[in-house]
Amino acid sequence: MNEETGLRERKKRRTREALSRTAIELFLERGFDQVSVAEVAAVAEVSKPTLFRYFPAKEDLVLHGIADxxxxxxxxxxxxxxxxxxxxxxxxxxxxxxxxxxxxxxxxxxxxxxxxxxxxxxxxxxxxxxxxxxxxxxxxxxxxxxxxxxxxxxxxxxxxxxxxxxxxxxxxxxxxxxxxxxxxxxxxxxxxxxxxxxxxxxxxxxxxxxx
Incomplete structure (x- = not known):
């Protein structure tokens, strides 16, 4: 893995973690079923398609850590x-x-x-x-x-x-x-x-x- 690829992967990981953290905060505050993916994307300041590139399903926003x-x-x-x-x-x-x-x-x-x-x-x-x-x-x-x-x-x-x-x-x-x-x-x-x-x-x- 060259330096550029490594930087790109670290950036993706940070973005992924930030999206998950934002989603979990919202879910804890209001409930999983009361928060839409669109709302998570808006608070995280990314587009909905971008969010789905990192997390194909809403549940993945919560469970990606367990998936590890x-x-x-x-x-x-x-x-x-x-x-x-x-x-x-x-x-x-x-x-x-x-x-x-x-x-x-x-x-x-x-x-x-x-x-x-x-x-x-x-x-x-x-x-x-x-x-x-x-x-x-x-x-x-x-x-x-x-x-x-x-x-x-x-x-x-x-x-x-x-x-x-x-x-x-x-x-x-x-x-x-x-x-x-x-x-x-x-x-x-x-x-x-x-x-x-x-x-x-x-x-x-x-x-x-x-x-």
């Missing part, structure tokens, strides 16, 4: 240490993300993150888009498991579905702890314990398949 996590489980499996099983790599990764209070684990009590989560889960269209992301994550993880362990398609698909479901349940339980008034730091030990138990249960079923 798409395929993360598959990437963890492919990048795991030698002789480390896919499940152990995913277990270690989840524990590390808990320690970092990554919002994807549900254990982040930053007020802006909590408001963002409330926006998503109070908007059916955004929840529906998250469901599509989850299905894509399962497909990508299934593909990674087939690649690295020569696992058959059905076994890999079932394993991927269980792993993604466990991660979602753990994240939901962590959000519930925060909603009950616990801080992320106070909830961390219980979150680690639940994650350990969940991955142990997964391991009981998947170890016989070499995963």
């Amino acid at each position: 996590h798409q395929g993360e489980a598959a990437r963890v499996v492919r990048a795991r240490a030698p002789r480390q099983s896919p499940l152990e790599a995913l277990r270690s990764h989840f524990h590390a993300r808990l320690d970092a209070h990554d919002p994807i684990t549900g254990l982040c009590d930053n007020p802006a993150v909590l408001a963002f989560r409330d926006l998503i889960y109070s908007t059916p269209g955004l929840v529906a888009r998250l469901t599509l992301y989850s299905a894509q994550d399962q497909r990508e993880l299934s593909g990674a498991l087939r690649e690295v362990e020569a696992t058959d398609e059905v076994t890999a698909g079932l394993a991927a579905a269980q792993i993604i479901a466990v991660q979602q349940i753990l994240a939901y339980d962590n959000w519930q702890r925060l909603a009950a008034g616990h801080s992320a730091d106070a909830a961390l030990p219980a979150a680690h314990a639940d994650a350990e138990r969940a991955y142990d249960l997964l391991g009981t079923g998947l170890a016989s398949q070499g995963l």
